[in-house]
Amino acid sequence: MPERSGKTTIVDVARAAGTSVSSASVALGGQPGVSEKTRAHVLETAKRLGYQPDQRASRLRRRRSRLLGVTFAANQHFHAEVIENLYRSAEREGYDLLLTATTESRSARKAVESLLSDRCETLILISPDIDEPExxxxxQSAAVVTIGSHLRAPGVDSLHADDRQGVADVVDHLVELGHRDIAYVDGGRSGEAVARREAYVESMRARGLHRHVRVIDGNPTEESGAEAATRILESGDATPSAVFAHNDMIAFGLLLTLRSRGVAVPGDMSVVGYDDTRLAALTTVQMTSVSQDAAQLATAAVGRAIERAEKAPPAREIVSPARLVVRATTGPPRPRLDE
Incomplete structure (x- = not known):
């Protein structure tokens, strides 16, 4: 290598190691966020180049960032409402948020890695699409708080609504109206989806409706709700008198498709969502849904995140009440000819 003038900088180290500057910084600072192989390579490169860290910059890096990193799904309305409330709660405590989204092409792992490289003090994961081992x-490398997830792991705070009670309240509501054929549109593979699906099956069985349990595959999108409505109407099976969806977005897709196909809601079929987002409360929608209280969850999450950053207390599971909000999309079933 030709001799160069001037002091070797972290940019020089990153370029020689073939990494980004942020990855080099994480590796040299001994912070989580890069593999051990990458860390060793960066350290060896820095030593070879004679890199000496700027002590003033090092002191600045050691100062508290007062940043809470947040991952969320870009296509979820409820996540947006949680984030709005997270900002309010964090600002009151003198903290700021750093957001990173997950999409169909950007995994939760990738989103988390970007937050770790930016020195966030605690990670808040909103309904993360990961499993418990991950x-x-x-x-093991960061303080973590989850919102809306039923996954449990050592050292992780878990904050979620009482989904079991929320689902049971929906089934009770529909049964009291006279429904028996109550179908459920699933929300995918996440821990949250598994918990709600299992609660639906348990609630139906607890009310003696074993024969009427019907779970329709889906994912947490409006398109999935539209597809579920089409399958229900074209399957040739007995049409349910009520459909309960994993979230409001699925329920909205159901509602629009049913109405476009001439199905009266709730006259011919009742529809129930979950999350009680602004979408459900629109005058033109007025959908029965279950409220998780985004503000309460966000406030508790920020409190736990700051505690974990400052004191590292034992992890907790905090379960907030779920509340059924009855609106115009549920009503008594229409009498059937065979009854």
Missing amino acids: LERLA
Whole structure:
């Protein structure tokens, strides 16, 4: 290598190591966020180049960032409402948020890595699409709080609504109206989706409706709700008198498709969502849904995140009440000819 003038900088180290500047910084600072192989390579490169860190910059890096990193799904309305409330709660405590989204092409792992490289003091994961072993591995390198997830891992705070009670309240509401054929549109593979699906099956069986349990595959999008409505109407099976969806977005897709096909809601079929987003409360929608209280969850999450950053207390599971909000999309079933 030709001799160069001037002091070797972290940019020089990153370029020689073939990494980004942020990855080089994480590796040299001994912070989580890069593999051990990458860390060793960066350290060896820095030594070879004679890199000496700027002490003033090092002192600045050691100062508290007062940043809470947040991952969320870009296509979820409820996540947006949680984030709005997270900002309010964080600002009151003198903290700021750093957001990173997950999409169909950007995994939760990738989103988390970007937050770790930016020195966030605690990670807040909103309904993360990961499994428990991966969550446990993440908690070994960062303080973690989850919102809306039923996954548990050592050292991770879990905050979620009482989905079991929320689902049971929906089934009770529909049964009291006279419904028996109550179908459920699933929300995918996440821990949250598994918990709600299992609660639906348990609630139906507890009311003696074993024969009427019907779970329709889906994912947490409006398109999935539209597809579920089409399958229900074209399957040739007995049409349910009520459909309960994993979230409001699925329920909205159901509602629009049913109405476009001439199905009266709730006259011919009742529809229930979950999350009680602004979408459900629109005058033109007025959908029965279950409220998780985004503000309460956000406030509790920020409190736990700051505690974990400052004191590292034992992890907790905090369960907030779920509340059924009855609106115009549920009503008594229409009498059938065979009854």
